[in-house]
Amino acid sequence: KLRVLSGMQPSGQLTLGNYIGALKNYVKLQITHDCYFMVVDLHAITVPQEPAALKEQSESVAALYLAAGIDPKAATVFLQSTVSAHAELGWLMTTLTYMGELERMTQFKDKSAGKESVGAGLFTYPSLMAADILLYNADLVPVGDDQKQHLELTRDLAQRFNGKFGETFKIPQGYIPEVGARVMSLDDASKKMSKSNPNAGSYIALLDAPDVVRKKISRAVTDSGREVKFDPANKPEVSNLISIYTQVADKTIAEVETLYEGQGYGPFKKDLAEAVVTVLEPLQQRYREIRESGELHRILAEGKERAAEQAERMLKEVKTKMGFVVL
């Protein structure tokens, strides 16, 4: 089985974008691949996090992985910070990374633009991400467009290390999911739906109550027309809602268009809200069961054991090759 590694940041509440773009695919991948799914808490602190919120969100993301259908027996589910090899290899990778490479990263430019003080971790984060991937000899890394540049750096660093210290790392490939849907914000279809957006009306959180979901969708920005037509260039907001509909209701774009022909946006939005609620309600039910069961820490401790075994083996090999005294 090919090995897959992926993670999400506990930098807010997971959204429908995270579900459609990533989590839904994780659940399928665990059947065919050897999967490592992390909660990347060390990445979340590249921007300020309040301690109590970080803890709650980390547990919440892990519980949502399970609630969405990730089976901790089939896949290794863990918190990045519980496997200390990540921070350690992250440092070793940082020393192999050139400033110029990090300066070219568009995500850093975007996230630091206009900010008065920017943490150094935001700058060096791609080296830590390389460590995350290389520790597990991952074959495939599911990435959205925004992560392609970071994965390219990971590949460069792996090759650089292998060239300098001898064949050690597998060169990972990017894996673009079949349905790579990029879900856009409900208030601005030029921005992706993001869990850290300060406007809660811009996203649907996976834990939003049904009435909140209905309200958010009814308030979602559309246009002054009334045609439910998929036309991203001219009707980006409506097209985004149609995309979401196809993902939660297993319908094609053409089916959705036909269904609401001549009806305006009202009935379309209403049904879309119900389709989203139909997906979220059982997920939220499982989420509550998992949180109430008190089993989460045990599951994460098991995941940590499995992950650490692999990661520490790799770290030892790397340190030996670099010339550290390994005792």
Ligand code: AQP
């Ligand atoms: N809007 C989206 N549409 C489709 N997929 C998305 N992903 C994120 N937003 C969308 C996918 O979710 C996974 C988790 O990504 P992450 O937690 O590492 O952070 P992110 O991509 O930066 O996600 P957010 O929600 O926008 O977080 P913040 O606001 O903290 O930056 C990834 O696989 C991503 O592709």
